[in-house]
Amino acid sequence: MSQSFTEFGLKPFLLTALTELDFKEPTAVQAKMIPVIREGRSVIGQSQTGSGKTHAFLLPIFDGLEADNHEVQAVITTPSRELAYQIYGDAKQLAKHSPEPLKLGNYVGGTDKQRQIEKLEREQPQLVIGTPGRIRDLIKSGALDVHTARQFVVDEADMTFDLGFLEDVDQIAARMPEKLQMMVFSATIPTKLRPFLKKYLVNPVVEEIPVQSVISPTxxxxxxxxxxxxxxxxxxxxxxxxxxxxxxxxxxxxxxxxxxxxxxxxxxxxxxxxxxxxxxxxxxxxxxxxxxxxxxxxxxxxxxxxxxxxxxxxxxxxxxxxxxxxxxxxxxxxxxxxxxxxxxxxxxxxxxxxxxxxxxxxxxxxxxxxxxxxxxxxxxxxxxxxKRGKKSVKISGALAGQIHKKKKKVKPGYKRQIQKAISKEQMYDRRIKQRQDRRTAKKQKKSASQRYTEK
CATH class of the missing domain: 3.40.50.300 (P-loop containing nucleotide triphosphate hydrolases)
Known part of the structure; x- marks a missing residue:
């Protein structure tokens, strides 16, 4: 039975935004995660790219934002600038339909940090989106105040770990209140990520969203x-x-x-x-x-x-x-x-x-x-x-050892070298056989000639 976004009880302006996006039915990750996040539970969502996870956390976050509260209420980190821009773009699309203005902040490396600090001294965003390094720097400088945040999203957690940004995320989380709703989204959950999850997530809802096919059937x-x-x-x-x-x-x-x-x-x-x-x-x-x-x-x-x-x-x-x-x-x-x-x-x-x-x-x-x-x-x-069946090739023990020798890294062209070595050995065997055949034929001819002379 298909679901509708109206079943989640989201604020009307979010449904208007979804209509503009032509989102008719929630994806699997959205259907499972939105109700749980709206309940205030911490979650770990394991889902592949293109599964719709960005709106799985953006929709319930926007549903809970208080427009008249001019403090940081939610923080989203993501490991690359492009992902941060993408999420910020999706967030702006939702925010523009809000009947009351919502303040969003986008903070990534490589941008004018001093200008961001000056703006933060005047007003704090209600939703923070950015890369871990820049957000941590703004917190350390005293410009960005995240101790009021109620929600923290770590998007693409496996990529965050792979790129070495987990320590930054750890420092950001340490500045947030103890009672914090954590949302971790990742394509995979590496073993080395688990100590971080155990540290910050208490009895989280864990959802692994299976994909119907590894890549789209289209x-x-x-x-x-x-x-x-x-x-x-x-x-x-x-x-x-x-x-x-x-x-x-x-x-x-x-x-x-x-x-x-x-x-x-x-x-x-x-x-x-x-x-x-x-x-x-x-x-x-x-x-x-x-x-x-x-x-x-x-x-x-x-x-x-x-x-x-x-x-x-x-x-x-x-x-x-x-x-x-x-x-x-x-x-x-x-x-x-x-x-x-x-x-x-x-x-x-x-x-x-x-x-x-x-x-x-x-x-x-x-x-x-x-x-x-x-x-x-x-x-x-x-x-x-x-599939037709391989022909068995008899090879010497030395060559067999060369083929089956365990190599940690197979160099490019290694298989061609082995094939070349096999062909060379087979050619050598053929030449020996041909030589033996010629000698046998010569002996037989000589023997026949002697028998004729004796007669």
Whole structure:
């Protein structure tokens, strides 16, 4: 039985805001979390990207904000500036429908700290949204007063821990009242995060929201073997052959992002670049330009995978498979949102077979594709040989030891080296056999000749 947002008993202005967003039914995480948060319970929500968790905590927070109380009432931390901007944007959309003005504060690194301090000395925001480092700095300076806060949200807690911001979050929480409603949202709950959760959450409601599918069923998830071709050239070909509405290209390092972007610019494409070394103000401007469709192509690191919610992304291209496989889901999840169709294309080479198999073990299905005559066509299943049955190859003990030798890190091309070694040994065996066959034939011929002479 489907639910409606009206069943939560939210303030009328929030229902008006949801109508403007065209949100008709709550998602699974919203349906489970909103009633519990409205009861004042601390919660741990484990859900994947794109599950609707931002509004799962924003709606009950706004429902409880007191417009005539000009103190900090709730604080939301998130590990990246882009995520903070995104949540702040969602919060502003809700706030504009409030019959009484609500004051929101957005505080992230790389912005004018002194100006923020001066403004905070005049008035405190009722809702604080920002990155842990900047919020902690403003609290330490005495400008931001959070001891009045009743609610504290730690969004993307696993990413917060991975990026080393948990100590900042700990210091922020220590400045808040003992009776505090904590809301922790995370795609995963790492073991090392649990001491923090135990410290601040007393008898929390824990909800793990299962996803119906790892990636949206509206996404075409393609696997494209590079086969020694230039990745840069392949990316350019893919971006220009299908006229994507908006395409995100993900690379594993900022150096690779710059390399791809420079190549595409040399081909006269207008490209936006996002990585950790791009100054905050510039990143904000680029994001605004992308949202305004000034750019059709964006090249980014994984900073963008969980930090950017861009409307209408039609294509995602993975230049390589991320080291943290969870980021693959976050990357692909940038397209196919809100039921819209999307295409995700992942490059792979034979030495990345293990990562592909690990993704498949997570429930991700790929369609093998290749480019022929300027078109993307179905390709053979890369495991077709295994499915037909492998031929047993007799190899020497020394080579077997080389193959089965345990290696912590398999170097690129290692499998090709092994295959080459096997082929070399097989060729050596064939030559020995041919030599033996020639000697046998020679002996037989000599023996026959002697018998003829004796006669």
């Amino acid at each position: 996404i075409d998830n393609w696997l494209l073997a590079t086969k020694g071709h230039s990745k840069n050239a392949l990316i350019y070909q893919l971006l220009t052959m299908g006229e994507p509405y908006l395409a995100l290209v993900f690379a594993n390092t900022k150096q690779r992002v710059i390399e791809i972007a420079n190549y595409l610019k040399d081909q006269n494409l207008k490209v936006a670049v996002i990585h950790g070394d791009v100054p905050a103000r510039q990143r904000k401007r680029v994001m605004r330009e992308v949202q305004n469709l000034d750019f059709q192509f964006v090249v980014a690191t994984d900073l963008a995978a969980r930090g950017i919610d861009i409307e209408g992304v039609s294509h995602v291209i993975n230049d390589g498979i991320p080291e943290d496989l969870d980021y693959f889901i976050h990357r692909v999840g940038r397209t196919g949102r809100k039921g819209l169709p999307g295409t995700a294309i992942t490059f792979y080479s034979p030495d990345e077979e293990e990562q592909i198999e690990a993704l498949e073990a997570m429930g991700i299905e790929f369609k093998p594709k290749e480019i022929k005559n300027g078109e993307i066509v179905d390709s053979f299943d890369r495991n077709r040989r295994q």
